[in-house]
Amino acid sequence: MVDPQLRIGGLISMILLYLLAAYVAVGIAVAVAFVTVGVAQVQPMPVTVGARILLLPGAFVLWPLVAVAPGSPPRALAGSGLGGRTRIRVGARSATAACSGRTAGHRGATAMSVGFRAVQWNRDKLVYDGLLLAALALYVTVFLIVVPRLEPPKDVLGEIDLRIRAFGSATFLMLTAILAIGPLTRLDRRFLPLLYNRRHFGVLIFCVALTHVWFMIDWYLVQHALPNLGTELTTWADYGKFIGFPFKVLGITALLILFVMAATSHDFWLSFLTPAVWKALHMGLYVAYGLVVMHVSLGAMQFNHTPFIPLMLMGGLATVSVLHVLAARRERVIDQGTAVGSDGWLLVGAPQSIPDKGARIVAVPGGERIAVFRDGTRIGALTNLCAHQNGPIGEGRIIDGCVTCPWHGFQYRLEDGCAPAPFTEKLATYRVRLRGGAVEVDPRPLPPGTAAAIDC
């Protein structure tokens, strides 16, 4: 006689499995249809965001083809600013000549001067990844040398347990670090280089989490007890408990979130899902972080009474929370907005109050942020959201005549918000005027790419 709980669990899993198989099959069929139509046509297709999300499985099969297809190159990203003179160093992504009339030979111009060539790797990316890997290797090595001296493992299971803990805690610390980067760059521009290759950081976090899980599976395998894991996860009565809750489920959910984020980290996904949806999807990192805190609180912390675990959890949570609150306080000042005049225009201030080659960010209360830039005597206003990953354009600089996003170096002309050729992104612009010696901006956006800059 089969346990009715097991029968119901099995039935649910079977239905879910069939649904998943059907979903993937439809996705693959669509992908095949797309490929037959022509891969280069896929990206510009006017498919709604909802449909794109539905087509995700097919796109997973398809994207490596599209990403290398001629005519739809993956977006090359600029230099990271690691060691750069201005902290924002423009590389392959800059179109120097188009912005300032300068020619090749200038820094960063070579990669662009003979036309666009997708750059997957560059020196700064390699340095970034190298430093990440070195820090990870150092942490795991120190952990595996120091902790056994404090708590010597009794047997092979104890040794595997150490590896589980080394990679688990490394994942948690890396998650804390990646969540701290955003607010840190808001508080101090010197942290901007950390932002540049955040996606590789994210993918590495997923790989480290996977290693943690692999050692956990190994722990069961050496005892020939892998089915016990299945039993643990399907003992439904335990889900009603606080102490004794199957904490591994929380880890599995966090791992799935990290997987989706790592799998959609390529720029192809950015254009496939649109920056707004991609960004919303990647906010899942906060959910994953919360799940991991619960995974450790209900798991390791209950049976391992070392003070380091609560210290790590509380320290991590406090760091992430405090940095976000501080950054939000700074942002709130802008979001409180500036009162509009009787004709609906916003007062920005004297032209000299806008830093040369920089911007002042203004907004109507609760409205969209507008970046008002000054390049000598030229003044222009653009939306504050970069077309790449919605980075804060107004925190960037004018480099080689182009407004340059501080995050990855996408560039736009001050005149009309258009990215210089061969790029095609366009930002919404805003009308500006000079009245009584002060710059004013009309908060109603103009269609992206409309010329609106003035001379003051």
Ligand code: HEM
């Ligand atoms: C994003 C995914 C995950 C993260 C960030 C994570 C993180 C952690 C951390 C920080 C610890 C405590 C380490 C310590 O004691 O110092 C831990 C413990 C543990 N995790 Fe995970 N975990 C994840 C996923 C999983 C999954 C999917 C499983 C199993 C299916 C799992 C199983 C365990 C086990 C069994 C322990 C207890 C180890 C011990 O102290 O003996 N974890 N995890």
Ligand code: FES
């Ligand atoms: S360049 Fe990436 S967000 Fe602007």
